[in-house]
Amino acid sequence: MDECTSAVSMDIERIMYTHATNLGITLLTVSHRQSLWAYHNYILQYDGQGGYLFSKLDPERRLALMEEKQQIEQELAAIEDMETRLIAMEAEAASY
Incomplete structure (x- = not known):
C-alpha cells in the first residue's frame, strides 16, 4: 500500500492494519508514518543516492x-x- 493511511486517523490506520494482519495478508507499505512499523517485519530504506538498506525490522x-x-x-x-x-x-x- 502506498501512503494508504495518509488521510486517515491513527485509530483507523490501526484498525486497517490489524484487520489485514488477522486475515493473513502480507503487507508491503510505502509510508513515512513510523506507527506502521509495528505491522512489518522488514524495512527497505532508500538513501536518495542510489543505495538502500534492507533489513529485519525491530x-x-x-x-x-x-x-x-x-x-x-x-x-x-x-x-x-x-x-x-x-x-x-x-x-x-x-x-x-
Missing part, C-alpha cells in the same frame, strides 16, 4: 534509535549556536 529499537539521534542532533545544533555566539562576543569584546 520497530521499538528503531524508534528508540531515531529518538536518540534527534536528541543528539538538537544538542549539537545548540553547541554550534553557542560557538557562533562566543565568536561574536569575543569580536565585540576585542573592539572595546
Whole structure:
C-alpha cells in the first residue's frame, strides 16, 4: 500500500492494519508514518543516492534509535549556536 493511511486517523490506520494482519495478508507499505512499523517485519530504506538498506525490522529499537539521534542532533545544533555566539562576543569584546 502506498501512503494508504495518509488521510486517515491513527485509530483507523490501526484498525486497517490489524484487520489485514488477522486475515493473513502480507503487507508491503510505502509510508513515512513510523506507527506502521509495528505491522512489518522488514524495512527497505532508500538513501536518495542510489543505495538502500534492507533489513529485519525491530520497530521499538528503531524508534528508540531515531529518538536518540534527534536528541543528539538538537544538542549539537545548540553547541554550534553557542560557538557562533562566543565568536561574536569575543569580536565585540576585542573592539572595546
